[in-house]
Amino acid sequence: MRDVLRQVPGVQVQESNGTGGSDISLNVGVRGLTSRLSPRSTILLDGVPLAYAPYGQPPLSLGNLDAVDVVRGAGSVRYGPQNVGGIINFVSRAMPQKFTAEVGVGVESASHGGGTKSTPTLFVGGTNDNGFGLALLYSGTHGDGFRQSNDHVSIDDLMLKGAYRISKTDDIAVSLHHFEGTGRMPGGLTTAQFAANPFQSDRPFDEFTGRRTDGSIKYTHNDGVNKFEFLTYYTDSFRGSYLEQEGTGTSAGKRRLTSAPRNYSTFAVEPRYSRLFDSGSVVQEVSIGFRHLKETASEVATRSAYYTPRPGFDAYTLANPPYQSSTGGTTANAFYIDDRIDFGNWTVTPGVCYESFRSHNDVFTIANNRITNAIYPKIASNEALPTLSVLYRMSERWSLFGNAGVSFGPQQYAQLAQSTTSLHPEKATTYEIGTKYKGEAWSGELTLFNINFDKELLLARSITGDVGQWTDLGATRHRGLESALRYDLGDLSASLKGFSVSGTYTYTQAISKAGNFAGRDLPFYSRQVATLGARYERGPWTVNADLYAQSKQRSPGSPEDGTKYITTEDATGRLGNIPGYTTVNLRAAYDFGPSMRNLKLAVGVKNLFDRRYFNRSVDNNGGKYVGQPRTLYVQASVAF
Secondary structure (H helix, E strand, O other), X not given: OHHHHOOOOOEEEOOOEOOEOOOOOOOEEEOOOOOOOOOOOEEEEOOEEOOOOOOOOOOOOHHHEEEEEEEOOOOOOOOOOOOOOOEEEEEEOOOOOOOEEEEEEEEEEEOOOOOEEEEEEEEEEEEOOOOEEEEEEEEEEEEOOOOOOOOOEEEEEEEEEEEEEOOOOEEEEEEEEEEEEEEEOOOOEOHHHHHHOOOOOOOOOOEEEEEEEEEEEEXXXXXXXXXXXXXXXXXXXXXXXXXXXXXXXXXOOXXXXXXXXXXXXXXXXXXXXXXXXXXXXXXXXXXXEEEEEEEEEEEEEEEOOOEOOOOOOOHHHOOOOEEEEEEEEEEEEEEEEEEEEEEOOEEEEEEEEEEEXXXXXXXXXXXXXXXXXXXXXEEEEEEEEEEEXXXXXXXXXXXXXXXXXXXXXXXXXXXXXXXXXXXXXXXXXXXXXXXXXXXXXXXXXEEEEEEEEEEEEEEEOOOOXXXXXXXXXXXXXXXXXXXXXXXXXXXXXXXXXXXXEEEEEEEEEEEEOOOOOEOOEOOOOOOEEEEEEEEEEEOOEEEEEEEEEEOOEOOOOOHHHOOOOOOOOOOOOOOOOEOOEEEEEEEEEEEOOHHHOOOEEEEEEEOOOOOOOEEEEOOOOOEEEEOOOOEEEEEEEEEO
């Protein structure tokens, strides 16, 4: 998924690191916003919010997907909150009209680590003459990674989709989905450890487990003038982890094993109605909707006594009594309306969403299995979030656009429990203008954007990697340029038919506007990101070459720790600049066609030149993380 999303201008995807360092973590940031566990983008699966746990897993696998749609700005009143970082909709494989069965597998092996990782897939489905369709989708990941203690990855993603065409104007769709994954996390390295062997690990007990079961039902009526949708969905998810925590003071040099099993559930209903008004010169589509959502959450935090790490020692055998528990919940209601107005070459869409939510988290401190303290933080917020989108068609292929919108992010349960001051929801205003062209031979886009946060929240942590405290980072500004271009060289000469080139370039400036780090770059984003790609497709052959490059990033420490903005690497490996890097990927595929059951074979290599690069983390298992080395892979699939 990381490779797919990096092709979208403005989207930055971090390598796995820290407590987001397992294969079941998704770390997506848009336009300089923090990427750790994708907190500021609305993530959807087939238009249904995934709303996974605040520290949760992405409950889907790439093998079950047909496409990924990304709206980088907060341009939709329907989806939210947490859409300041855009909307990312993962589209699962479509229901086929005819019976289709396909089995595939991929195997990869890195130049370090010695392990292999397999990615099996399965798809079976079809639709009968009465309009009833079923599809079963499976995608998994199993095996070992390229670092020590980065093994025993086991991910299974199973989805059952059903659809029924009730009439020419009425449809119903049902989806049942289960995702389950476990993976060990190798942890960050100190500067000295990384210099000795960047692929080592001294975190033998860190691991992450996630599980999610969800279902949705969607009824749609569309007669060409009136459109009505009713969506309801339910999710039940769990995440668990074991993390070693470094001792301080008299416990320096020792560790203790912590765990934090958490359960989340979500239920929502969302009716939506649209009506078309055509007066000849002006066509309008007015849409109104309502969303009611209820979430619950519970957590138990445990930790063992301190111990001295040594060979053969098994920390899992230690007693792990609870020291904190919490139960929380959120009730949210959203009302939204927008009006798409088409006249001449113009399309103007004003809209507004009114969000109202109530959230609480009852937190209990425990000692010797007895409650010794309790706090009951809660928050309520009501926000009106207007948007305006304007589009002008210069021609059938060329358009200009401008968007403005206000978005906000409510506080999460962890923020309510881990703050020393009274915090607030985040609120941001986004402006963007741009142009798009889509022709037969070439297409391109160019967008300028500006995001102003009134008060952005920051999870501040000390060098020792304690649990951290949420605090105000203050006002921030994100602005920049996004561009993409694709050209079919067959337009120049018939001998170049099937050969195309593409590229993207993004410049982002994300800085603090207040506090000790005012005027300095925010952490963990690159000011410049670029991709180049070449594709040759002729007959059964397809060959791809792709280059990805990003400029340096910052890990300056917390402004709460003082006024020094750290740029030189410290001994822990957590702080200091992160150099930019460039990687090259190659892939060649051959389609044998129907005579061999549509057998498809592909071979490829990631990081062709074995470019050594790294990332940092400042959370509980922070330090330096080496990037993926040269990795060879093969893929095969057959269809029936």
